[in-house]
Amino acid sequence: xxxxxxxxxxxxxxxxxxxxxxxxxxxxxxxxxxxxxxxxxxxxxxxxxxxxxxxxxxxxxxxxxxxxxxxxxxxxxxxxxxxxxxxxxxxxxxxxxxxxxxxxxxxxxxxxxxxxxxxxxxxxxxxxxxxxxxxxxxxxxxxxxxxxxxx
Amino acid sequence: xxxxxxxxxxxxxxxxxxxxxxxxxxxxxxxxxxxxxxxxxxxxxxxxxxxxxxxxxxxxxxxxxxxxxxxxxxxxxxxxxxxxxxxxxxxxxxxxxxxxxxxxxxxxx
Numbered sequence: 001x002x003x004x005x006x007x008x009x010x011x012x013x014x015x016x017x018x019x020x021x022x023x024x025x026x027x028x029x030x031x032x033x034x035x036x037x038x039x040x041x042x043x044x045x046x047x048x049x050x051x052x053x054x055x056x057x058x059x060x061x062x063x064x065x066x067x068x069x070x071x072x073x074x075x076x077x078x079x080x081x082x083x084x085x086x087x088x089x090x091x092x093x094x095x096x097x098x099x100x101x102x103x104x105x106x107x108x109x110x111x112x113x114x115x116x117x118x119x120x121x122x123x124x125x126x127x128x129x130x131x132x133x134x135x136x137x138x139x140x141x142x143x144x145x146x147x148x149x150x151x
Numbered sequence: 152x153x154x155x156x157x158x159x160x161x162x163x164x165x166x167x168x169x170x171x172x173x174x175x176x177x178x179x180x181x182x183x184x185x186x187x188x189x190x191x192x193x194x195x196x197x198x199x200x201x202x203x204x205x206x207x208x209x210x211x212x213x214x215x216x217x218x219x220x221x222x223x224x225x226x227x228x229x230x231x232x233x234x235x236x237x238x239x240x241x242x243x244x245x246x247x248x249x250x251x252x253x254x255x256x257x258x259x260x
Contacts, residue, residue, distance in 0.1 A: 013249055
């Protein structure tokens, strides 16, 4: 089942899949497979993937459609940790001016033929991660007050 | 993906990325202050504080109106909603991505 949390400035989501961690790790790192699964009908699809699977290696993907926009966008970054079949992390930078560097981490945990897949996308609310510690609670607080007033 | 609100989002993120500007937002919380009153909280020059205020204004987070010779500043937290919306867009994206991965994996069996 799927769960959803925002921890600090990170999105953490989990799903359990009936497949081995090894098999899922392949699907996360093989460009041909990424093109097949990284999509959502009527919302977006991945049209191009290039990757150099080694620490420090670059990756890019082009996504078409609609996760809010209806235009295509390019995301790129660099692999940080590649530890099959358990962990894969990379930087995630939208290919737009001044887009901050964010971080994506896939974690796989296999148990009895199923694998819990957790994806964490962090650094989202900060430019160069500056806000994270001191500023984020205030911003959350101000926003919370505002939303409660207008509810 | 996630770029419709880009310009506004970037203005807001830029505005809140600086500790002085966040401090100003905090000072204005629940009360109006003149530029002079705000500047008293900082060691920097008044023009420097004014510069931060202008950035907050352009992001729509601070509204000012004249009161006599002084400018009275107040907080408008409304633009902070883009922070939430941006995160929500990404939540939807990752949720959809995980569903796509599961469908692909389980269909091949």
